[in-house]
Amino acid sequence: MSDVSSVSAGRRDANKVLLEVDDLAVWFPVKSGPLRREKEQLRAVDGLTFEVRSGETLGLVGESGCGKSTTGMALLGLEKATRGRVVFDGREVTGTSRRQLRPLRRRMAMIFQDPYGSLNPRRTIGESVAEPLAIHGLYKGGQRAGRVAELLRLVGLSPDYRNRYPHEFSGGQRQRVGIARALATEPDFVVCDEPIASLDVSIQAQILNLLDRLQRELGLTYLFIAHDLSAVQHIADRIAVMYLGRIVELADAKGLGEDPKHPYTRALLSAVPLPDPKRERQRKRILLEGDLPSPLNPPTGCNFRTRCPDRFEPCPEIDPTLQKADDHLVACHLHGVVGEPVDASAE
Amino acid sequence: MTGHNGQRVLEVHDLQVRFGTRRGAAHVVNGISYTLDAGETLAIVGESGSGKSVSSLALIGLVPQPPGRVTGTVRFGERNLVTCSSEELRHVRGNDIAMIFQDPMTSLNPVLTIGRQLTEGMQLHLQLDDRAARRRAIELLDRVGIPSPDRRLGDYPHQFSGGMRQRVMIAIGLACDPVVLIADEPTTALDVTTQAQIVELVDDLRRDTGMGVIWITHDLGVVAGIADRVAVMYAGQIVETAQVDALYEHPRHPYTQGLLGSLPVLGQPERELATIPGLPPDPVHLPSGCPFWPRCPQRLDERCETERPQLRDTGEGNLVATFYEAKPASEAVS
Ligand SMILES: Nc1ncnc2c1ncn2[C@@H]1O[C@H](COP(=O)(O)OP(=O)(O)OP(=O)(O)O)[C@@H](O)[C@H]1O
Ligand SMILES: Nc1ncnc2c1ncn2[C@@H]1O[C@H](COP(=O)(O)OP(=O)(O)OP(=O)(O)O)[C@@H](O)[C@H]1O
Ligand SMILES: [Mg+2]
Numbered sequence: 001m002s003d004v005s006s007v008s009a010g011r012r013d014a015n016k017v018l019l020e021v022d023d024l025a026v027w028f029p030v031k032s033g034p035l036r037r038e039k040e041q042l043r044a045v046d047g048l049t050f051e052v053r054s055g056e057t058l059g060l061v062g063e064s065g066c067g068k069s070t071t072g073m074a075l076l077g078l079e080k081a082t083r084g085r086v087v088f089d090g091r092e093v094t095g096t097s098r099r100q101l102r103p104l105r106r107r108m109a110m111i112f113q114d115p116y117g118s119l120n121p122r123r124t125i126g127e128s129v130a131e132p133l134a135i136h137g138l139y140k141g142g143q144r145a146g147r148v149a150e151l152l153r154l155v156g157l158s159p160d161y162r163n164r165y166p167h168e169f170s171g172g173q174r175q176r177v178g179i180a181r182a183l184a185t186e187p188d189f190v191v192c193d194e195p196i197a198s199l200d201v202s203i204q205a206q207i208l209n210l211l212d213r214l215q216r217e218l219g220l221t222y223l224f225i226a227h228d229l230s231a232v233q234h235i236a237d238r239i240a241v242m243y244l245g246r247i248v249e250l251a252d253a254k255g256l257g258e259d260p261k262h263p264y265t266r267a268l269l270s271a272v273p274l275p276d277p278k279r280e281r282q283r284k285r286i287l288l289e290g291d292l293p294s295p296l297n298p299p300t301g302c303n304f305r306t307r308c309p310d311r312f313e314p315c316p317e318i319d320p321t322l323q324k325a326d327d328h329l330v331a332c333h334l335h336g337v338v339g340e341p342v343d344a345s346a347e
Numbered sequence: 348m349t350g351h352n353g354q355r356v357l358e359v360h361d362l363q364v365r366f367g368t369r370r371g372a373a374h375v376v377n378g379i380s381y382t383l384d385a386g387e388t389l390a391i392v393g394e395s396g397s398g399k400s401v402s403s404l405a406l407i408g409l410v411p412q413p414p415g416r417v418t419g420t421v422r423f424g425e426r427n428l429v430t431c432s433s434e435e436l437r438h439v440r441g442n443d444i445a446m447i448f449q450d451p452m453t454s455l456n457p458v459l460t461i462g463r464q465l466t467e468g469m470q471l472h473l474q475l476d477d478r479a480a481r482r483r484a485i486e487l488l489d490r491v492g493i494p495s496p497d498r499r500l501g502d503y504p505h506q507f508s509g510g511m512r513q514r515v516m517i518a519i520g521l522a523c524d525p526v527v528l529i530a531d532e533p534t535t536a537l538d539v540t541t542q543a544q545i546v547e548l549v550d551d552l553r554r555d556t557g558m559g560v561i562w563i564t565h566d567l568g569v570v571a572g573i574a575d576r577v578a579v580m581y582a583g584q585i586v587e588t589a590q591v592d593a594l595y596e597h598p599r600h601p602y603t604q605g606l607l608g609s610l611p612v613l614g615q616p617e618r619e620l621a622t623i624p625g626l627p628p629d630p631v632h633l634p635s636g637c638p639f640w641p642r643c644p645q646r647l648d649e650r651c652e653t654e655r656p657q658l659r660d661t662g663e664g665n666l667v668a669t670f671y672e673a674k675p676a677s678e679a680v681s
């Protein structure tokens with residue numbers, strides 16, 4: 001982070017939009033009721049509009065089940081959109097067949113939370129890293145082994161490890177293998193889905209620093225998914241906060257941390273424990289009432305209102321849209337004009 | 348976190364736990380000693396595999412022997428829990444020392460109602476009749492913040508959310524007014540907003556009942572908020588222990604300092620994260636000498652590799668097991 005010139009090299013196209021998401025929704029049909037005969041729609045993602053700029057890290061935070069992974073999958077075309085559009089570098093991802101998507105898919109990759117589950121235990125790590133190359137027909141013949149060695153070195157592993165199996169590695173090492181695999185096809189855009197959540201604290205820092213270095217060296221664009229706000233704030237340029245399938249606030253990382261606008265963002269920030277006893281003791285937590293509502297049956301109007309400490313008359317009636325408040329986009333009737341939509345890309 | 352009344356409730360001395368494995372003896376807990384007072388919260392922190400859970404299970408006779416082997420003393424009142432019969436230990440667990448675990452779903456019985464699981468222990472240990480037990484169950488659920496508790500007694504665990512299940516586990520733990528509550532990562536599986544609710548709840552209960560709390564976690568943020576005192580474990584040993592403020596203000600063990608330095612801190616995103624190179628040791632192949640020397644940035648000479656450092660007082664309130672203290676963070680990070 002100290003090397004200013006390489007930071008700007010990685011982020012030189014910082015204002016170019018790489019990914020555009022417009023009113024994206026992913027609903028899952030589920031069977032419910034006592035006899036499992038009723039069909040209902042589970043609204044995992046329900047109307048997201050945002051963009052990801054080339055070279056930036058957009059953080060996506062929110063609590064378990066709010067739709068972060070589903071969003072990540074839908075951006076890569078791995079989950080079908082029920083509604084809305086995803087456009088990657090000018091080309092539509094939504095509604096495109098897997099086959100037609102393949103050249104685009106090469107430019108996008110995903111790093112998963114669970115470095116155990118995401119590697120095939122019967123393949124050597126060299127085979128796992130080479131797999132995307134085979135799928136996309138890249139680095140044929142003898143070149144492929146060279147590319148695998150190069151990728152392993154890039155993530156700080158010795159190329160001598162290529163013939164070993166995942167169980168011979170620690171969690172942090174496996175996560176490095178997962179990262180090498182994701183980078184095999186030279187993607188521009190990488191969805192990092194909770195890449196450090198399952199790792200020990202002393203290893204988390206190693207992986208965060210690695211992701212940061214790779215971004216600078218390779219000019220990568222990240223969607224960084226996490227429920228840990230302190231990690232996201234460390235690595236992200238901008239942060240989107242999700243609640244029950246919606247974005248409730250989107251702002252640059254610093255602004256979000258210093259001046260959160262949405263009552264949910266405030267509660268979330270106030271709940272993050274700080275490793276500083278003096279500040280922890282003085283801090284006033286905003287404790288939310290009750291539990292997350294079911295995405296099968298979200299509340300009317302603003303879907304946060306059932307737990308919101310600041311709710312007032314319009315909240316049960318009118319669904320707030322993302323509107324500009326200072327430099328933030330906020331979906332809350334406390335900010336902006338009730339009911340008036342805003343064009344999120346006009347920010 | 349506030350002053351406590353000072354009466355000693357638990358005294359652990361040189362506790363060791365070994366397991367026989369196919370690869371050889373696993374030295375999982377290697378001589379830890381600490382005390383707990385009434386009304387006090389002691390946090391035990393350390394990374395995965397450092398022996399936090401096993402050392403706590405060993406306190407109350409829950410380490411299976413064999414393959415485990417537990418030695419040392421755990422003084423609780425008149426008793427040494429390490430040498431107690433399983434009968435006596437069951438009595439202690441039912442009446443005096445309660446434990447709540449990380450995953451409330453696996454520790455609750457899925458086929459029994461919440462009410463049944465709450466009243467069972469009370470009827471056994473407090474000799475309450477059905478009506479009295481039911482009344483107490485409702486009172487406890489209310490105490491841990493379950494809305495309309497009288498209507499939830501007939502529900503099964505799957506009808507509760509993760510946070511509510513952890514509340515039920517706490518209610519069960521409190522049913523017999525324990526003297527000591529051992530909470531083993533009770534919030535790790537929960538969201539931060541739910542975690543904040545549970546942390547607050549346990550702290551309120553501690554203040555009201557005067558129970559001593561041992562809170563096991565790897566989250567140094569949670570520790571900062573609830574602990575009076577902190578013990579840092581590494582490879583089955585306590586490498587540093589201090590009052591919470593002293594530990595965070597001037598960590599003296601290189602491992603503690605590495606841990607605190609590797610945390611991203613909300614509001615300070617520009618700071619580069621320090622890292623601890625390498626991995627924690629395998630308990631079957633512990634390094635000789637200090638268990639941290641292969642990763643230690645302070646290591647100076649062969650003494651670290653041959654002699655095990657014992658906890659000693661730094662004069663500032665920290666007890667540290669190291670020959671060479673880490674410099675203050677401001678000087679160490681260049
Ligand atoms: N294939 C599916 N079928 C039905 N429901 C699903 C499916 N996948 C996800 N869901 C539901 O969609 C919602 C959002 O899930 P998602 O995995 O995106 O959440 P998340 O924010 O990633 O949560 P976590 O932090 O726990 O990973 C949840 O209620 C989940 O149960
Ligand atoms: N029955 C057993 N046989 C052999 N080794 C065991 C047994 N039970 C636990 N261990 C080992 O003891 C060590 C310490 O385990 P313990 O569960 O106490 O760690 P912990 O600090 O609680 O970690 P975590 O944060 O992952 O819960 C681990 O290396 C574990 O593999
Ligand atoms: Mg997820």
Ligand SMILES: [Mg+2]
Pocket residue numbers: 399400401531
């Ligand atoms: Mg444990």
